[in-house]
Amino acid sequence: MKLSRYFLFAFLPFSALAQQQSQPAKTPIQRALSNSTIVQQGEIVTLGNAIQLALAQNYQIKITQAQQQIALFNNTLGYAGMLPSLTGNLNNNSSNQHLRQTYLVPTTSPTDRPGVVSRNTTVGINFNWTIFNGFATFYVFDQLKELVRISEVNTRANIEGTVANVSSAYYDVVRQLQRLMAVRQALDISQYRLDLAKTNFEVGSFSKVDYLTAQVDYNVDSAALIAQQLSLSNAKILLNTLLVRDPATEFAVRDTILVKSNLVLEQLRESMITNNPLLAAAVLNRRVADLNIKLAKAQQLPTINLLSGYTYTSTNNQGGNTTVATARNNGFTYGVQASVPIFNGFNQRRLNQVAAANARSAEYQANDQRVQLDLALTQTYQQYRTNLQLLSLEIQNFKITTQNVDIAYDRYRLGTLTAVGFRDVQRNLLDAQLRLIDAEFNAKTGEIELLRLSSTITQELGR
Secondary structure (H helix, E strand, C coil): CCHHHHHHHHHCCCCCCHHHHHCCCCCHHHHHHHHCCCCCCCEECCHHHHHHHHHHHCHHHHHHHHHHHHHHHHCCCCCCCCCCEEEEEEEEEEEEEEEEECCCCCCCCCEEEEEEEEEEEEEEEEEEEEEECCCHHHHHHHHHHHHHHHHHHHHHHHHHHHHHHHHHHHHHHHHHHHHHHHHHHHHHHHHHHHHHHHHHHHHCCCCHHHHHHHHHHHHHHHHHHHHHHHHHHHHHHHHHHHCCCCCCCCEECCCCCCCCCCCCHHHHHHHHHHHCHHHHHHHHHHHHHHHHHHHHHHCCCCEEEEEEEEEEEEEEECCCCCCCCEEEEEEEEEEEEEECCCCCCCHHHHHHHHHHHHHHHHHHHHHHHHHHHHHHHHHHHHHHHHHHHHHHHHHHHHHHHHHHHHHHHHHHHHCCCCHHHHHHHHHHHHHHHHHHHHHHHHHHHHHHHHHHHCCCHHHHCCC
16 A cells, blocks of 8 residues: 555654755754654564564463463373273282180190281282273264364464564554654644744744743643653553563664555455354364263263283281181183163253253354454454545645645744644644554554454464
């Protein structure tokens, strides 16, 4: 779009107009454009640099990336219950007793043996494998896959949101810098008017009222400059915070605000339906809910487990009060375990109903998400087109008000225009400048939001 070229010439004379300082300024507006420059401190930060730094440091992105890793770790056959389990067991029981025994047989002497040690050791391995449970393990495994996809789109949503926030914050810094330039230009014109009023008052051409009025207006513009410097500082603090660095870090920007004017609503809507992560997450949540219905129904079917094991038992009995003093036993066990649910207090019917209700809710949420996104896209696009129209009008207004200042200053210098009249013209110029700056910023933020909704923002701005 051609609009921003004129805008750059009018408001950012950092280099080209700075080179014209050697030439005399014939009018107040020419002098303002020539002398009103801003020296920025710190390293130059481009939008691409800012986005890269934010994507590397943003904590919300790191959180969703960690959640994505957790989902990947859980996406295994074992976690889904499709693999067998093997358990080792060790049981070692020992005793140290003082054995005192008397017998019914008179010829048998009583027993009194301290420190009688007995040991019983059992070592075993148990094998358990669920080979059928109504295909529930397959449904769980499918759910784990969907949860991985959900974590991926959540990460992408955070990335796209971060790119949009950083882009808006970056262009707000540019906007506040341009507004500072406009206010400084207005202050320069006020200074020029104050100097003229003072000179004419001293020679008797102007009244003291005109001189004092010029002084008041100059002070007002000086206060506006201080306030605008604060706005620029706050905008930089916000961007530094999004970049996860010291909020007081100084940096410079030199990019202008260039607005794309060729965005097409239907193309944006098609991309949104296909790629928007919020809509994709809603669809995936619906799939998970549908799998929950299958899981609930799977509990009505039989469960079959394969069981096996190996056991080794060692007994050492020094008490002598049994017929076995020592023993060694080992062997395998194996079998099949089957269970069929018959009645559980109508809880199965309740589980089926809850799963079906959750699936309907997930479907409604997916449809509502689509409606809300389409609403946001349509409204944002209409606002975007309106801002483009306003931008074109404000450029024309700025051209007109620029010419008015030159004419008004000549009339004011000759005494055919009052100080109040000249001030009105000057304020009109500043207001036109600020409206033009805001119109371009608003159009740019609308473009950024459209790119975010259509999920094309990382391709357009994150490169």
